[in-house]
Amino acid sequence: MAERLPVLLIVDDEVRSLESLARILQDDFDVKTAANVTRAREILQSEWVQIVLCDQRMPDMTGVEFLAQLREQYPDVVRIIISGYTDTEDVIRGINQAGIFQYITKPWQPDSLLLTLKNAAHLFDLSRQNELLATELKLSTSHVEATLAQRRQKLKERYQFEDGIIRGEASPMNLVCDRLRQVAPFDISVLLEGESGTGKELAARALHYNSLRWNKPFVAENCGAVPDELLESELFGHRRGAFTGAVADHVGLFERADGGTVFLDEIGEVSAAFQVKLLRVLQNGEIRALGSSKPQKVDVRIIAATNKTLEEEVRAGRFREDLYYRIAAMTIHLPPLRERKDDVTVIARAYLAGAAQGFGRASAVLTPEAEACLARYSWPGNIRELQNELQKLLILSGESGRIGAELLSPRILRAAPAHEPAGESIDVMDLEGSLRDRVDALEERILREALIRNRWNKSKAAKELGLSRVGLRLKLQRHNLENVHELPVKRRSAAAKD
Known part of the structure; x- marks a missing residue:
């Protein structure tokens, strides 16, 4: 089925101009022509016109006057003026009264004109799609609400302690999950301590989605990643003109999360000055956006996380004691992997x-x-x-x-x-015992790595290590590595023949 071309109505009292425009545009548009306003109105009543290209100077009325009337009767139609005169007042009236999309001056370039009209057709399509979506949303409010509720329920199920936090049967995380499960329903602040990458944000989301606030927003901010000025703006918001570059109002995370949970990651990295501002917010339960004199009440639950031990930071004077007790009504430590x-x-x-x-x-x-x-x-x-x-x-x-x-x-x-003892890599200083014991431990690791990398091909491993087959075999026997490998049956047989 051929794609239907957009309908373009050209209104011009000059017959030659109509013919020239129609000839150039007929491959890309379903072109309709009218030599006067009366004929143009007849076409508009009988055809679904998307674009009107109208000459400005016509005997019965100007193009701006006609398009201004058209704007009231057919507001969806994209309106374009074409004129051989560049009168500034005409342009201003065209924009203000007729709501024109483009003012094209003669002599026009075919390629430029075609591009403008294609953009106009695209604008019409976008406008229609927006109207249809708006209508659909009005008609399907209940469906949208039901879908949203289902998605929230799935999200809640994703962060259940049984399946959301993956672990073994005898994992140290079992105690952590028990503690998280106990504290989740209670509306108190929680401090999660643990090394970077231990899953503190996952635990925070589990706390939120198992709390009474689960159907409200959960927002997260890494406090160690931004300076104080930006952090204050991100958390509390700002008003236009509050600082250089603040060209519009910005809603902070505390306001966005009203009724829900705010997760403050790396809380131990915030400066002493910002600790005071955060403490005031937590004490009063209200925020004040930058550039605003009016405080605003917010209802949020605070979950904070740090890779430091905040009690030690408090003793060292690097973290406020009063803020610590505000955010650490319950402290849960996440063990490293x-x-x-x-x-x-x-x-x-x-x-x-x-x-x-x-x-x-x-x-x-x-x-x-x-x-x-x-x-x-x-x-x-x-x-x-x-x-x-x-x-x-x-x-x-x-x-x-x-x-x-x-x-x-x-x-x-x-x-x-x-x-x-487990280690990240070979470190002679970590090895214990006599010189012979340390050399043997180091040699065993080197042999194991070479064999694994060469998929237990002893010939390749021996060549890489500068050993003979017999020499490698003796070393493997001494370190009890000769049979410590995993190979398919055929490969094992081949190795046995070696």
Whole structure:
């Protein structure tokens, strides 16, 4: 079915001008022509016209006068004036009285004229779509409300303590989730402490969506990422002209979250001066936008987070004691991932299951050896570092979706074996015992990394390490690494023949 061309009505008392315009525009528009206003009105009554291109100087009335009348009767039609005269008063009247879209002067350029008319047609389409959407919204208010309620319910279910916070059966996070579950219904401030990347924002969202405020806004702000002036504007808002660049009023996060929850991340990074302003807001329950003299009441629950120990910051005089007690009615500590060894595999499997499709993979599976390496690593960047590593593995795994240990980053392969203290990487200063013991521990890690990287191909590993096959075998026997690998059956048989 051919696309219907937009209907263009050209009004001009000069026949040659009508013919010239029609000839140029007929490929892109359904062109209608009128040599006078009377004929133009007849066409408007019988045709669905989207654009009117009208000459300014006509014997019965001017183009501006005609389009001004047209504006009242057919307000949706896009109105354009074309004239050989550039009278400023005509232009002003055209804009104010007729609400014209464009004032085109003669002689006109065909390409420029065509572009202007195409833009006018696009404007008409957008206007119609906006009207239809507005009508649909009016007719379907109940449907929109029901859909919104369903989405809120799904969001609430997503942050349930049982499924939203992924962990193993004997995880240290079980106690954390129990504490979060206990405090969530009570309208008190909560301070979440823990290293960066331990999931403090996830815990904050779980608190919000399991509270009585769950169907109100949840807003978050990283207090350590912006200077005081911008932070005050972001949280409390500002009025136009309050400072250089404030060209419009800005609604702050506290006002947006009225009735809901404000999550203040990295609260320990705010300056002493801003601590005073924040304390005043929490004490009085009201904000004052920058540039405004009128305070405004707000009802929000505060959940704060920090990677510092705020009690120590209070003792050191870097954090106000009165503000600390305002935000820490309940303090909950989130353990780092190195203390959640059994959770690493569970988190990795759940993340891969959810992220594989987004990376164009039907599925993604970690080999047992890869899972063991992930669990052995200390994860100084916590869950955020684990997610970044898994994203990289998804990309490197290709279409097979099999993620072997050889794809892991070197720092993870160099992690200490299970019987040694966990470490981020090889550090001789961390090793204990005699010189021989330290050299043996270091040699074991180097051998393990080389074998994993070469997928337990002993010939390649020996060549990389500058050893003979016999020399490598002796070292593997001494470190009890000869059979510590995960290979398919055929590969194992081949290795046995070697």
